[in-house]
Amino acid sequence: MxxxxxxxxxxxxxxxxxxxxxxxLLASGLSIIFGLLDVINFAHGTFYMLGAYAAFMxxxxxxxxxxxxxxxxxxxxxxxxxxxxFLLKPLYGEWPFYPLLLTFxxxxxxxxxxxxxxxxxxKVVEYPEGLVxxxxxxxxxxxxxxxxxxxxxxxxxxxxFLFLKRSDLGMIIRAATRDSLMVNVLGVNTSxxxxxxxxxxxxxxxLGGALHAxxxxxxxxxxxxxxxESFVVVVIGGLGxxxxxxxxxxxxxxxxxxxxxxxxxxxxxxxxFAMAVILMVRPxxxxxxxxxx
Amino acid sequence: MLVLENINTYYGYSHILHDVSLEVKEGEIxxxxxxxxxxxxxxxxxxxGIQAPKTGKITFEGSDITGLPPFKVxxxxxxxxxxxxxxxxxxxxxxxxxxxMLIRGxxxxxxxxxxxxxxxxxxxxxxxxxxxxxxxxxxxxxxxTIARALVANPRLMMIDEPTEGLMPLLVDEIGEIIKKLQADxxxxxxxxxxxxxxxxxxxxxxxxxxxxxxxxxxxxPQELQERHEExxxxxxxxx
Amino acid sequence: xxxxxxxxxxxxLVLGMSGAxxxxxxxxxxxxxxxxPYAAMAEDMKKGSLMALEEINAAGGVMGKPAKVIVxxxxxxxxxALRHFKDMAGQGVKFIGGNLSGGISLVANEYACKNxxxxxxxxxxxxxxxxxxxxxxxxxxxxxxxxxAALANFAFNKLGKKWVSITxxxxxxxxxxGGWLVNSKKYGGEFLGNIYHPLGTRDFSTYIPKILxxxxxxxxxxxxxxxxxxxxxQFAELGLTKKLPVxxxxxxxxxxxxxxxxxxxxxxxxxxxxxxxxDKYPEAKKFVQKFWKKYGQPPSADGEAAYVATKSxxxxxxxxKTTTDVKKVIKELVTMKLHTPKGINRFRACDHVREQxxxxxxxxxxxxxxxxxxxxxxxxxxxxxxxxCENNKKDIPYGAVKLPGK
Numbered sequence: 001m002x003x004x005x006x007x008x009x010x011x012x013x014x015x016x017x018x019x020x021x022x023x024x025l026l027a028s029g030l031s032i033i034f035g036l037l038d039v040i041n042f043a044h045g046t047f048y049m050l051g052a053y054a055a056f057m058x059x060x061x062x063x064x065x066x067x068x069x070x071x072x073x074x075x076x077x078x079x080x081x082x083x084x085x086f087l088l089k090p091l092y093g094e095w096p097f098y099p100l101l102l103t104f105x106x107x108x109x110x111x112x113x114x115x116x117x118x119x120x121x122x123k124v125v126e127y128p129e130g131l132v133x134x135x136x137x138x139x140x141x142x143x144x145x146x147x148x149x150x151x152x153x154x155x156x157x158x159x160x161f162l163f164l165k166r167s168d169l170g171m172i173i174r175a176a177t178r179d180s181l182m183v184n185v186l187g188v189n190t191s192x193x194x195x196x197x198x199x200x201x202x203x204x205x206x207l208g209g210a211l212h213a214x215x216x217x218x219x220x221x222x223x224x225x226x227x228x229e230s231f232v233v234v235v236i237g238g239l240g241x242x243x244x245x246x247x248x249x250x251x252x253x254x255x256x257x258x259x260x261x262x263x264x265x266x267x268x269x270x271x272x273f274a275m276a277v278i279l280m281v282r283p284x285x286x287x288x289x290x291x292x293x
Numbered sequence: 294m295l296v297l298e299n300i301n302t303y304y305g306y307s308h309i310l311h312d313v314s315l316e317v318k319e320g321e322i323x324x325x326x327x328x329x330x331x332x333x334x335x336x337x338x339x340x341x342g343i344q345a346p347k348t349g350k351i352t353f354e355g356s357d358i359t360g361l362p363p364f365k366v367x368x369x370x371x372x373x374x375x376x377x378x379x380x381x382x383x384x385x386x387x388x389x390x391x392x393x394m395l396i397r398g399x400x401x402x403x404x405x406x407x408x409x410x411x412x413x414x415x416x417x418x419x420x421x422x423x424x425x426x427x428x429x430x431x432x433x434x435x436x437x438t439i440a441r442a443l444v445a446n447p448r449l450m451m452i453d454e455p456t457e458g459l460m461p462l463l464v465d466e467i468g469e470i471i472k473k474l475q476a477d478x479x480x481x482x483x484x485x486x487x488x489x490x491x492x493x494x495x496x497x498x499x500x501x502x503x504x505x506x507x508x509x510x511x512x513x514p515q516e517l518q519e520r521h522e523e524x525x526x527x528x529x530x531x532x
Numbered sequence: 533x534x535x536x537x538x539x540x541x542x543x544x545l546v547l548g549m550s551g552a553x554x555x556x557x558x559x560x561x562x563x564x565x566x567x568x569p570y571a572a573m574a575e576d577m578k579k580g581s582l583m584a585l586e587e588i589n590a591a592g593g594v595m596g597k598p599a600k601v602i603v604x605x606x607x608x609x610x611x612x613a614l615r616h617f618k619d620m621a622g623q624g625v626k627f628i629g630g631n632l633s634g635g636i637s638l639v640a641n642e643y644a645c646k647n648x649x650x651x652x653x654x655x656x657x658x659x660x661x662x663x664x665x666x667x668x669x670x671x672x673x674x675x676x677x678x679x680x681a682a683l684a685n686f687a688f689n690k691l692g693k694k695w696v697s698i699t700x701x702x703x704x705x706x707x708x709x710g711g712w713l714v715n716s717k718k719y720g721g722e723f724l725g726n727i728y729h730p731l732g733t734r735d736f737s738t739y740i741p742k743i744l745x746x747x748x749x750x751x752x753x754x755x756x757x758x759x760x761x762x763x764x765x766q767f768a769e770l771g772l773t774k775k776l777p778v779x780x781x782x783x784x785x786x787x788x789x790x791x792x793x794x795x796x797x798x799x800x801x802x803x804x805x806x807x808x809x810x811d812k813y814p815e816a817k818k819f820v821q822k823f824w825k826k827y828g829q830p831p832s833a834d835g836e837a838a839y840v841a842t843k844s845x846x847x848x849x850x851x852x853k854t855t856t857d858v859k860k861v862i863k864e865l866v867t868m869k870l871h872t873p874k875g876i877n878r879f880r881a882c883d884h885v886r887e888q889x890x891x892x893x894x895x896x897x898x899x900x901x902x903x904x905x906x907x908x909x910x911x912x913x914x915x916x917x918x919x920x921c922e923n924n925k926k927d928i929p930y931g932a933v934k935l936p937g938k
Contacts, residue, residue: 004745005745007741007745008741008742008744008745011740011741011744012738012741015735015737015738015740015741016738018737019735019737019738115571119572120571120572120575120786121572121786121789121790122572122758122761122786122790123790124789124790124791124792124793126792126793127768127769132768132769132771133769133770133771133774134770134771141740141741141744141770143737143769143770145769146737146769168391168395171384171388171391171392172392172395174381174383174384175381175383175384175388175392177383178381178382178383178384179379179381181343181363181379182375182379182381183381183392184362184363184364184367185341185343185363185364185367185372185373185375186364186367186372186392186393186395186396186441186445187364187367187368187395187396187445188364188392188395188396189362189364190364191362212734214765214769215734215735215737215762215765215766215769216734216758216761216762216765217758217761217762217765217790217791217792219758219790221568221569221571222734222758225732225734256735256738257738260727260729260738260739261738261739261741261742264701264727264728264729264730264739265701265728265729265730266730267729267730267733267738268730268732268733269730
């Protein structure tokens with residue numbers, strides 16, 4: 001194809017998948033939060049950033065990358081739960097833009113707080129031992145860490161789907177996404193479900209941040225573009241649809257990857273171009289209303 | 294069983310319920326009658342805690358439930374079948390029913406409840422179990438919402454206009470179901486526009502008539518029949 | 533309404549007061565991107581500048597009065613920087629400086645040219661080249677091509693001839709790529725291809741298959757800040773930096789530190805100052821020790837350039853006994869010796885470029901400890917990197933290069 005060796009194309013697909021996986025993690029979390037609370041979480045990238053920092057701290061304290069990732073998700077979920085409980089909850093039912101403004105304010109204030117706490121210089125999270133390097137497989141260079149990210153994200157997404165489809169809590173979350181008042185009338189404390197859903201959503205963002213940290217180093221402003229890009233992915237997939245977020249993330253991963261191959265300087269712009277094209281064909285995104293959760 | 298004492302409910306600044314007092318006795322069917330927009334649904338919502346009253350008191354089996362959030366009211370043993378039915382469209386029929394059973398926690402045997410409660414009342418839901426709630430017809434959705442409320446094993450069921458928009462054949466079917474529910478010991482608070490159906494359900498039933506947020510009169514179907522001119526004045530139709 | 537009026541009057545008072553304060557005595561008005569992706573580097577510039585100010589004031593200030601440095605946040609945006617410069621100039625400031633972006637530096641230079649202000653850039657800047665040069669601008673760091681000249685000498689002699697490049701798609705990146713192409717020809721290198729990437733790229737892995745397919749002897753990386761960090765970390769992730777050397781056109785001690793182990797012995801970069809020079813120059817030792825003690829970290833090349841710029845400016849004012857006559861100060865700056873941490877330097881009279889060396893540093897990877905993150909492997913004197921004034925004026929040979937894909 002275009003005189004490019006097929007090995008290069010396969011590698012491009014793999015790198016695109018790994019890149020897409022990070023988008024999938026962030027966008028599915030953003031989608032759950034939007035579906036449940038009707039709030040576009042402008043602080044999503046901020047939680048991604050907190051995930052990277054938490055991974056940095058936990059990794060340096062424990063010496064293990066895996067402990068770092070696990071701790072990062074737990075810590076950020078707790079922060080998320082507290083944010084929802086103490087900051088967002090009092091604003092529901094007021095003017096609908098209040099919760100949105102709050103997440104926006106969070107996204108401005110928290111990175112500054114991190115600058116004050118951790119300084120401007122990025123924090124290094126090293127790759128886990130054993131996942132550095134690549135193996136050659138039929139002429140194709142397969143980077144271990146990327147492969148790990150792809151598989152791990154797939155596992156997390158399957159677990160998320162099983163959780164949503166098979167467990168009672170997942171069922172309640174799906175129901176509350178559509179009609180939280182009725183769920184409440186049926187005897188479920190939906191207020192707690194919102195807190196749980198928000199924590200779950202930002203937990204996924206934190207996981208994205210923790211897994212991304214070795215590739216980029218943690219800096220306070222790292223979440224800014226991530227919020228925008230994961231929002232693009234969610235819009236492509238259809239607001240509130242986890243399936244759409246997954247598909248959207250994979251599409252964007254491949255778009256960036258292949259645009260990088262042919263015209264590297266347009267790789268970021270291509271994201272928005274892809275969104276525009278998809279929205280022209282399907283104005284509600286790929287999985288629009290019908291496929292919500 | 295359920296007592297409302299002088300409740301006043303507002304939507305924003307508009308005063309909807311004015312000093313509404315009523316009582317539902319164990320085992321009976323209590324019907325709330327009145328024209329559109331007189332506050333019947335608001336009364337149910339006030340009890341459920343969806344639209345909490347500003348003043349007044351609601352007690353259920355002796356405990357004060359005024360202003361409790363809906364889920365707590367539900368846990369006391371009251372279930373509401375709202376006017377808009379509100380089947381969860383993205384959940385299957387089975388999941389909608391499971392949602393109804395959640396309130397009973399681990400004590401409930403889900404399979405058994407399906408057999409003994411759901412299929413006994415609504416055999417038709419059996420073949421629809423794995424369809425999405427949103428794909429059901431209006432009548433099936435109404436049955437599903439009643440079944441969903443029923444599996445919670447409530448002592449008081451509040452049903453808001455169950456026959457609205459249904460075919461005549463289904464209207465009778467719903468009537469039969471309500472009778473059966475009462476026979477099985479469920480107390481019922483019913484809001485209904487179909488007066489003939491609503492007043493001919495049972496021996497053990499009473500009705501309240503509302504106008505502009507006030508309770509205007511009450512009595513058994515016979516008593517209302519005796520004062521039918523007054524009743525017709527409030528409802529705007531011939532009985 | 534009354535409250536609004538009071539507020540307006542109050543604001544007017546505050547602004548008026550600050551205006552009066554700004555124009556008083558020796559003032560150096562600077563703007564650096566204290567927020568944004570280069571915040572850490574900008575912070576370092578600020579520190580260098582303030583340390584120079586402190587030394588000047590400790591020695592009696594300028595003409596017996598304390599001098600002042602204003603540091604504003606340009607947010608890495610040309611229009612914001614320009615607004616700050618206009619505002620300061622409007623309040624009587626005649627000496628401006630700063631920057632971290634070659635593009636913004638040219639905007640500042642142009643403004644200085646038109647309004648007859650003295651402007652000192654302490655980052656890579658092309659202001660001495662072609663029609664950009666007007667006589668009011670100074671370069672306290674270097675011209676972008678100088679670093680490519682220094683690195684090319686090292687890379688084509690030590691690492692091999694075949695190279696590919698990854699270039700940030702903006703003015704500075706283009707200038708650097710042009711520099712590499714010229715020097716590649718000079719040293720008999722073989723250019724295999726270039727990839728442009730947008731600013732703010734986080735994932736460089738998608739560029740790697742193409743690079744590997746070209747089988748280069750080394751990779752030239754021309755970007756800055758977090759883009760650089762991400763790129764090196766991801767090369768390392770693939771095990772690339774174990775075999776394939778990476779040559780970074782302009783690096784920074786903060787980047788080396790935040791890249792961690794990945795910045796290993798196979799990664800080379802250029803800077804104009806590294807604190808390790810303290811073993812070579814006694815002046816550097818004094819400067820580094822003092823800076824480190826004061827701020828808890830060693831100075832970067834950016835910090836050193838800002839320090840030299842600030843100190844030289846105020847020294848020139850003292851010598852000419854003026855805080856307002858820009859022309860006199862310019863004349864002094866190009867005549868006097870600059871006592872810098874790298875020894876005696878000068879601003880070249882014909883195009884105001886600081887005559888200073890360029891360093892090639894090598895990463896230490898896992899052996900790095902604290903701020904001991906790199907080794908200086910070469911110090912290339914300016915005579916080998918800087919073109920003559922005539923060439924700079926005509927912007928040759930670098931300006932004549934045709935860039936791929938542009």
